[in-house]
Amino acid sequence: MFTGSEGLLGVVTEATLKLLPRPPYRASFSVGFANMKTAAGMVRAIFAEGHLPCAVELADQFTVAAVRARTGTRMFDGCRAHLIVELDGQADGVRKEMRVLERMIKKSKPVFLQRANGAADCERVWGIRREFSYSLRDTGLTKINQDVVVPRGQVEALFALAARLQKRHGIKVACFGHAGDGNIHVNLMLDESEPGFEIRCAAA
Numbered sequence: 001m002f003t004g005s006e007g008l009l010g011v012v013t014e015a016t017l018k019l020l021p022r023p024p025y026r027a028s029f030s031v032g033f034a035n036m037k038t039a040a041g042m043v044r045a046i047f048a049e050g051h052l053p054c055a056v057e058l059a060d061q062f063t064v065a066a067v068r069a070r071t072g073t074r075m076f077d078g079c080r081a082h083l084i085v086e087l088d089g090q091a092d093g094v095r096k097e098m099r100v101l102e103r104m105i106k107k108s109k110p111v112f113l114q115r116a117n118g119a120a121d122c123e124r125v126w127g128i129r130r131e132f133s134y135s136l137r138d139t140g141l142t143k144i145n146q147d148v149v150v151p152r153g154q155v156e157a158l159f160a161l162a163a164r165l166q167k168r169h170g171i172k173v174a175c176f177g178h179a180g181d182g183n184i185h186v187n188l189m190l191d192e193s194e195p196g197f198e199i200r201c202a203a204a
Helices: 036-048 061-071 091-107 118-129 132-138 152-169 197-203
Strands: 025-033 055-059 081-089 112-117 142-149 172-178 183-190
Touching: 025 036, 025 091, 025 118, 036 055, 036 081, 036 091, 036 152, 055 061, 061 081, 061 132, 061 172, 081 091, 081 118, 091 112, 112 118, 152 172, 152 183
Parallel strands: none
Antiparallel strands: 025 081, 025 112, 055 081, 055 172, 142 183, 172 183
């Protein structure tokens, strides 16, 4: 049984599933950037060049700072944006495409560029990604989460809008999520002890 918009109710009577084997090889990049504009532009460039990663994750300065505070990692020193790009498929093809992507990313002069080869290395990259929500919770601020879906080509504009909202309303905003399909978690990070908290929350 499922519910949809405007009270729509339905019952699934039959489902046909197709099982696909896992790709035999994975590799990923973890990349730090000095600013979000460069990081988001890199996402656009990757797809414009015809690459189809299985995962693309992007995080803003507030999120990166929270992860650094929680984990104590020095990896994010000097970073205001973080990008994860993962490829999967046949090993030879993935390695070749990773070399092409590496040259492309290096042209943007990232703060750091780490490459993970194989499932175990990739899981270490995702270990940091899984800390994002916990890190925001550790700030002690109230996190109001909104999932915002935009066309992939507008991800850069969404992050820019979030930055403008911070300045306009005096509310910290933490954005991270699935840049590959345009689904970004936009989190209002609120201090309930501050005067005017409810008014600014409603305005934002």
